[in-house]
Amino acid sequence: MQKSGSRSRTHVAPARLKRFPLTAAICLAFASPAFAQDAATQAPPAQPAQPAQTAGQREALVLDTVTVTSQKRSENLQKVPISIEVLGEQKLDELNITDFEDYVKFLPSVSYQTFGPGFSQIYMRGVASGGDGNHSGSLPSVGVYLDEQPITTIQGPLDLHIYDVARVEALSGPQGTLYGASAQAGALRIITNKPDASGFSAGYDLELNSVSDGGIGHIEEGFVNVPLSDSAAIRLVGWNQHDAGYIDNKPQDRQFPIRTDDGGTPDDTSDDTRASWGGVLTNRDCTSTDLLVCTGRADDDYNDVDTTGARLALRWDISDDWAITPMIMGQTAKANGAFFTDREVGDLAISHFYKEKSDDRWWQAAMTVEGKIGNFDLTYAYGHLKRDVDVDSDYNDYGFWYDTLASYSAYDDNDNFINPSQYIQGKDRYKKDSHELRLSSPGEDRFRMTAGLFYQTHKHDIEQRYKIDGFGSQYSITGWPDTIWLTKQEREDKDEAVFGEFSYDFIPEVLIGTIGGRHFRSENSLKGFFGFSDGWSSGSSYGESICIEQFGPDPASWPSFNGAPCQIFDKTVKESGNLGKANLTWQINPSKMIYATWSEGYRPGGINRRGTLPPYLSDYLTNYEMGWKTSWADNRVTFNGSVFHQEWEDFQFSILGANGLTEIKNANQASIDGLEMDVNWAATYNLQIGAGVAFYDAKLTENYCGFTDDAGNPVTDCADPEAPDGTRLPVTPEFKGNIIARYNFTLGTMDAFVQGDVVHVGSRTSDLRILERGILGDLDAYTVADLSAGISRNNWTASIYINNVFDERADIYRFASCAETVCGASGVVPEYPNGQIYTVTNQPRTIGIRFGQKF
DSSP states (O other): OOOTTTOOOOOOOOOOOSOOTTHHHHTTOOOOSSOOOOTTSOOOOOOOOOTTOOGGGSOOOOOOOOEEOTTSSOEEGGGOOSOEEEEEHHHHHHTTOOSHHHHHTTOTTEEEEESSTTOEEEEETTOOOSOOOOTTOOOOSEEEEETTEEOEETTEEOOOOOOSEEEEEEEESOOHHHHGGGGSSEEEEEEEOOOOTTOOEEEEEEEEEEETTSOEEEEEEEEEEEEEETTEEEEEEEEEEEEOOOOEEOOOEEEOOOOBOTTSSBOOSSSSSOSSOOOEEESSSOOOBTTEEEOOOOBSSOOOEEEEEEEEEEEEEOSSSOEEEEEEEEEEEEEESOSEEOTTTOTTEEOOOSOOEEEEEEEEEEEEEEEEETTEEEEEEEEEEEEEEEEEEEEHHHHHHHHHHHOOOEEOTTSOEEOOOEEEEEEEEEEEEEEEEEEEOOTTSSEEEEEEEEEEEEEEEEEEEEEOTTOOTTTSOTTOTTEEEEEEEEEEEEEEEEEEEEEEEEETTTEEEEEEEEEEEEEEEEEEEEEOOTTTSTTOSSTHHHHHHHHOSOGGGSOOBTTBSOOOEEEEEEEEEEEEEEEEEEEEETTEEEEEEEEEEEEOOBOOSSTTSOOBOOEEEEEEEEEEEEEETTTTEEEEEEEEEEEEESOEEEEEOGGGOEEEEEOOOEEEEEEEEEEEEEOSSSEEEEEEEEEEEEEESSOBOSOBOTTSOBOOOOSSOSBOTTOBOSSOOSEEEEEEEEEEEEETTEEEEEEEEEEEEOOBOSOSSHHHHHHHOOBOOEEEEEEEEEEEETTEEEEEEEESTTOOOOOOEEEOSSOHHHHTOTTSBTTBBTBOOEEEOOOOOEEEEEEEEEO
């Protein structure tokens, strides 16, 4: 489908046909990962068809040249010796892509797990241990960049609305020398359209869509590019999107257990004849009593999202050699409900009891300065990112299942049993500043270099408040009513580096060698408060018990930490090291190239959110790769690919530990063997086809015992490992592939198209550990198909699409709200015969219409 407003390009119209026999066949076609035909070299305008001409006699399209900047300079994709998947502006348009989940499915090298918009964890090439994403978890292994600036926060990257975007680049494998710690397994780059002083342009797009078994959504998008002079222009982009809900929060009554002693009579250990609350919690609307709590949260289609944002950029060509591009961009995404289902409740359904919503607000100020020093190109890139996230989460499962299995109870001011259900109110405040200064020699020189300096600081203010309504003040955190647990912490990550890559043509334009290196220093610190009150958990090794131990029994004498009772820990880890890269490229002829690469990447260690635990160590990834990039049939076909072997050393692994807190440990060694390929074919003047596939064999190469020594090093010699040598790594399928076909034709006086795509994702394991994997179950393979068709004339475009044509339910992620051995316990509660497991799935069948104009 075409968005006429945002993605300017030269439209390619085929010669007029008396009939279009391929239309039906195209409806069965598939989707492409790297089919990035931008408007660099479009075919000439179509001429009226000659009576004797047939479709087979028409001139074939030549595939467009795709320009990327993955190596910090503009280059032809087919000349870059890196495995890169690219979705260009036109392809983003044609595939109806508006957000992260839309484009990631067309990138075979990328896998992910998510809790909902803005809360995704991205993995590439099978470098995935699963379970990441806690508020103070590991740094991501895949970096996401908006133009030159990193936009990944600790909890995940920004879920940027994709509009007026030139391309999305996925750089596979360690990109450690040029991108550093945030690109251990690869990098995603979102490149926006820049202001253009050559002329005025503007456009808009409107969409209305309907979700099967859900609600009605809509999108409004627009841009305007205004020259200010011959050397300056501004570009203003705005969008508003409403995503309809499709998950129902079904009415349910939850009976909490009534405990008895061994004689079968009520346990009378307190004035109350019950040993636990023993009441009923319901999400219906009703009047609450002591043994009945009504929350009124049941609702249909309750996981809707409203996203609004804007981008303003200025480009000023100060002289022939110097230019400056400042930009400011912001977005607000307000989501209601949950984006996962409980299949014991029903299809696209859960039964939750407390408020669930998120408010994700961010803005970024960025500036890029480009200039020349002699004949060297100098670039300075600065970014300041501020992100605020407020989240309300239902945590009732924790209280219910622990009450059921472990006599967990809660009390009011008079020590009477009360409903022990918990809910979470979370506030995350992120600030990120990055600076990069680099110098590049002329690209036509026999010896070329890119070298630079990088500095980044990332601060995260964490507040997680676990609440029980009516919880006794004697048990609540001091100064925080109804709060059974409080996490109030500050985290800071610093990264500084010197980097460079140097290339030399041993045989000009034929045999090229490249070496690269990066020297880094990183620092991770975490300080603050976490735990219970002393009244609830006296003598514990965290929480208010430590405040008493350090500052005495009187809370008035405790030095407050950002409103928390006190600071109970302050830890820092520092490290430095070097990463390397070596590449040899043979340009066999102008259209065919092969290369071999050795490269390294790393991810810094850090401090656990439970500050009493040992720090986790850095993990390293070493890549050995051979690849090819080829063009055939006079540039009507491209066939690219790579084979690789990766060794992952002491990789970081996150689990839900005591009290439901994430604990990060190092989990020994793993290896990943893989094959990635993509092909693009201009089959005829009217028909273009592209496909991409990825095959991975990712597994442990040493036992994961589940514990480390006192220095944090993983232990491998144990009698009963939690995951033995040879265990498959989670999240990533052994096979992922997609294919796309698009057929253009004329319909009367209008240009028209039909398009079909299919994406297949193989089965995946849900957890590294064998026991937990058995509880959660495997993630089934799925296949999703999309269809679209449209017409255009002059400056307007209209189209219709059907996404997820067969209404497939994809298994994207599976989890339990507390430790799997508790919340996933089968047979304990009759209404949950398989425990309580949640599955994140895709959006059901969606039908939409679009209309747009450009000027």
